[in-house]
Amino acid sequence: MADTADLKMSLAGQGTLVGSAVTAPASGACLADVAGIRITARVVAGLTVAAGERILILRRGSVYWVIASLGAAPAVPPTPPTEEPDPPSDPGDTAPAPKPTVTTGSLVCHPVATSTWRDGHWRTDDGSSTSMDTYQGRYGGSGYGRMSGFAFYGSKPRSLSGATITKATVRLRRLTAGDYSRRSPTLRLVSQSARPGGFPTLNETTTGPALGVSGHVSPSEATFTLPTSWGQAMADGSRGGLGMVISSDSPYMRLAGRSSWSAAWTLTLYWRRSS
Structure with missing residues (x-):
């Protein structure tokens, strides 16, 4: 298994990352996948993380911290928002009523x-x-x-x-x-x-x-x-x-x-x- 030292070049400078928890925390850390790379990340005390959940990871130096759980990944893609129809174009003045015969x-x-x-x-x-x-x-x-x-x-x-x-x-x-x-x-x-x-x-x-x-x-x-x-x-x-x-x-x-x-x-x- 690669340790965090092996990831310094590949994930360096990424800032806050979104990954997926591979295991539940044990001894304050869990395995996680980030952009196809598996890392070991420490879990902030008191945070509950379950395997398969999407997590928010913050890198400090060579240490990765799980700072939030984003919940389970959706089974199906979310429905895109319905686009509001364009407002009708202004027809201008309405036609006058026909003159009586x-x-x-x-x-x-x-x-x-x-x-x-x-x-x-x-x-x-x-x-x-x-x-x-x-x-x-x-x-x-x-x-x-x-x-x-x-x-x-x-x-x-x-x-x-x-x-x-x-x-x-x-x-x-x-x-x-x-x-x-x-x-x-x-x-x-x-x-x-x-x-x-x-x-x-x-x-x-x-x-x-x-x-x-x-x-x-x-x-x-x-x-x-x-x-x-x-x-x-x-x-x-x-x-x-x-x-x-x-x-x-x-x-x-x-x-x-x-x-x-x-x-x-x-x-x-x-x-x-x-x-």
């Missing part, structure tokens, strides 16, 4: 009925009660009562439910009745979409276009722009018709109904939808 259009609604109310009932003496001309007020000196004319639009405007109404217009033509001067009907928005048995429910009001009598004073015809809210109410279904109603006898005037003019009281709704 906007669809626009117009819906032409011809009235399903044009009618005139007088003296508690719908007039039938001047044509059908659902296609006759529409009157406002009372002819001077007449023994009949005041008249109110109406146009009803059925269910067609409600086909735009959910759309935004951007504009609403109505076609009107004045016919002979009363004086020839330009007069304006007082327009009303009514609840009913079909002619009721009684007088319609009146709601919002606006002043219509100033019209003269056809063939005498111009203009006698107009495409009149209604309040946009009126068109929206028609599309939403809370309103269903238009009327010309005043609380006095004058101005007395007559506007064409379905039987006199095919475009009479035609309502056009301009709309927009987003999706």
Whole structure:
């Protein structure tokens, strides 16, 4: 067996060494293998070393000292530490949400009925009660009562439910009745979409276009722009018709109904939808 003197050249200058105990300590020393070289090393008092354990050895001059036990050598190589994944690269600004698709259009609604109310009932003496001309007020000196004319639009405007109404217009033509001067009907928005048995429910009001009598004073015809809210109410279904109603006898005037003019009281709704 080689003694420590034989190792002075081979392990000199190595400093602290890690070896493997070949034997348990006896008389304060044990055999150890260091880098394939077997040496005799003294064991620090009180240190317990078992054969096969890894030990920490300190060289002082020509003497090797076991200064610590590192435990048994692992039976299998330790599992290498799991590498943390690289953080995701900064994608920069996210793409903006796609713009909504906007669809626009117009819906032409011809009235399903044009009618005139007088003296508690719908007039039938001047044509059908659902296609006759529409009157406002009372002819001077007449023994009949005041008249109110109406146009009803059925269910067609409600086909735009959910759309935004951007504009609403109505076609009107004045016919002979009363004086020839330009007069304006007082327009009303009514609840009913079909002619009721009684007088319609009146709601919002606006002043219509100033019209003269056809063939005498111009203009006698107009495409009149209604309040946009009126068109929206028609599309939403809370309103269903238009009327010309005043609380006095004058101005007395007559506007064409379905039987006199095919475009009479035609309502056009301009709309927009987003999706």
